[in-house]
Each structure stands twice: as C-alpha cells, then as structure tokens.
Amino acid sequence: MINPQYQTLIEAQERLMQQTASIETTLGHMSQDINILCKLVRDGNGQPSILQRLTQAEVVLAGQIKSLEEIGRHANSITAARMLTRTQLIVGLSGVLLTVLLSSFSVYAAFIK
Numbered sequence: 001m002i003n004p005q006y007q008t009l010i011e012a013q014e015r016l017m018q019q020t021a022s023i024e025t026t027l028g029h030m031s032q033d034i035n036i037l038c039k040l041v042r043d044g045n046g047q048p049s050i051l052q053r054l055t056q057a058e059v060v061l062a063g064q065i066k067s068l069e070e071i072g073r074h075a076n077s078i079t080a081a082r083m084l085t086r087t088q089l090i091v092g093l094s095g096v097l098l099t100v101l102l103s104s105f106s107v108y109a110a111f112i113k
Contacts, residue, residue: 002010041050048056 043049044052
C-alpha cells in the first residue's frame, strides 16, 4: 500500500501531466491557426493578399489626399476671386455714384447760373 502523502503527490503529478498535455495540444492548434492566418496575410486565399490590399489602399488614399489638397487650393482661389469681384463691384459702384453726384452738382450749378 502507498503512503497517503505519496498518493496525493502522484495524483497532483498526474493532473500536472494532463494539464501540460492539454496546453501542448492547445499550443499546437494555435500554431496551426497562426500559420493559416500568416499564409492568408502573406499569400491570400485566391484573392490578393491582405498586404497587397493594404498597399493598394494606401496608394489610393495618398492620391485622394493630393486631390483634396488641390480642391482646397482651388476653393481658396475661388474665394479670393469672389472677394476681389465684390471689392471691384463696390469700387465700381462708388465711382458711378460719385460721378452721378458730381454730374448732378454740375447740372444744378448750370441751372443756378
């Protein structure tokens, strides 16, 4: 018959061995899953790989950023042109009003003579 202390140690050792085997099995499955994911990322699964897709997305994004910057520059120039046009309109109307005012004074002065 085995001493109860040894029996407890043997049972604990068996549980540790079972847990170790379970961990090894789980690690094996995780390793297989990671290898499959790496293959998908690197090589793709009949479609372009994720790396190729990401690279294409970055290229398209860079192009869109350049387009948006160009649109911003055009919008700024349009806004500047509008402001210039308003300024020109105000100056032109002021000139017309001044001319009309001076003309009316000269007509009034001619009638007074």
